[in-house]
Amino acid sequence: MALNLDDLGIRPAGLDAVRPFAVEGLDVRGRAVALGPVLESILDRHDYPEPVSRLLAEAIVLTSLLGTSLKFEGRFTLQTQTEGPVSMLVVDFASPDAIRACATFDADRVAALMKAGKASQEALLGNGHLAMTIDQGKHMQRYQGLVELDGISLEEVARRYFERSEQIPTEVRLSVGELFSRPEGAALTRSWTAGGILVQFLPEAPDRMRQADIDPGDAPEGTMSHEIEEDDAWVEAKLLVETVKDVELTDPEVSVEMLLFRLFHERGVRLYEPQPLADKCRCSREKIEEVLSNFSTQEMDDMTVDGRIVVTCEFCNTHYEFDNKRGH
Template identity: 60%
Template sequence: MSQISIPSRAPGEVPLDDAVVPFEVAALDVRGRTVRLGPMVDEILSRHAYPTAVSRLLGEAIVLTVLLGSSLKFEGRFILQTQTDGPVRMLVVDWRSPGRVRAYAQFDADAVAALTAPGDGDLLGRGHLAMTIDQGADMNRYQGLVALGGGTLEEAAHEYFLRSEQIPTRVRLAVAEEFSAAAGGAQRRWRAGGLMLQFLPKSEERRRVPDLDPGDAPEGTEPHVVPEDDAWVEGQALVETIEDVELLDPALSTERLLFRLFHEHGVRVFRAVDVEARCSCSRERVQGILESFPVDDRVAMIEDGRISVTCEFCNTRYEFDPTTVIRPDDAEG
């Protein structure tokens, strides 16, 4: 039987921002994807006057959502949302195929300001992380929940794949501000990056994972243990060598990073998926939502002779003359 020859080449040197690059390392039975975000994540975060720590946390949530949403094999939505008792009460990131993203955060400004060098756990507190897959009006939604108990978003992602998908997975997330010289002073821009690696062997035996603790096992019961596959051990070790700067560096191409990690085994890259910041709000949609409210609620929204609505995602402000959303026949109804 003839073998298919896959052409090889040197890694591309041109950095690629706002894109997801899927890859495969066949020798280790691993697949993954990397994401590098520049103008796209800066646009989302710069639309709000978030504290730096909140922007960084929301940036991590955006990277995680892009890594997961870009793996969907259908036209639909992937929504990541946290609800917790911490200073950052809620994060929402909405991915829409083929690569449109919007996001926002709700937080207690005083509680965030009171923290010194806060990490993910300090900001999030305790609650849950929900990941929702929406395939459209004619299909049921799928939702996975992960408890948040003071850990990081990376750790929450690992727990999600362990319990919901039972696929050995490692995720790396990085977010930082880039400072550059510009007329009038230093210019600040947000950058973000991430990598997800999954162990997907063809052999059923090699796909075995330990049984999850049921929570009610008799005292003294030995936990179920499955030795980690050597290939997966090596894959994880390679991912752990990645430094945040490598995921963010605008001068380092994604292909060069993957070559640095996996050149001994050979890495195959696939077509990149572009990502953009785009909100789905519009004046027409906002007006339609207003008209769905009871007329008394619309009247109560009038301030200084106008009705104003601000989109939580993109911070766009819409103003309406009350007569355009409150008509005489509304009062009769």
């Protein structure tokens, strides 16, 4: 029998909303998201090659899951900097709901990988690092965590980050898909869809969260590594999340509530109010004028073409034009 959320008194969050949840029987908390129009809007304005769009989309999913966990007015930024064909990804979330993203890449190198059929996420990123930055405002100190990128996926990045920086056992699944449709008498159209789920083990007793020490890499030969047996509840939660199929995260017909019920109904899953997401850029004419006011006369002259300075926002592609030197 098909699951009917109405019978359970559950109103689906729908697309472009993060649904926080808790499974008290397993001492885990998490967040799940399904992205549609917001993702399509961001990717459509940039017209990146397909593998670059897919990679950026996965970064947007991860940022959505992490950024909406902020309990204050602030910003969460995910940024990669690598030597790979996609040298930089930037996804910026500003509470409570604004998300924007862009990518920097070498078109020739990406095209070469695509032609060879080797445009995997790991190959596109290459070696470098990923930074996760939390900005709590002007009067608060910023916090930044770094994760080395050495041929690992963004899913593995999230696991490493929480294991090493936060000491929180974490499991994450991310997926990106494409929907194709052909309205009668019209051309074939494509749209992007994506989803993700992040689960963390957060028992009340700190001892239950203990993890094995990270291998320092310089221990004497023959030294036994320090092993800590994982908690049974966390093992069960991880195994359940590992059963999630890509199509379950990208199919608009499978709501996050249906997915969470399928995974955790035997243990009891508690759903919290969804947190909507919106495609919003923070650029403005006033902010750019302020930036231009800090440039020297020579720098302003170097940027001037036919008496005008044109500035394009890398996130939203909005063009701003200014007269030379005074930004009016």
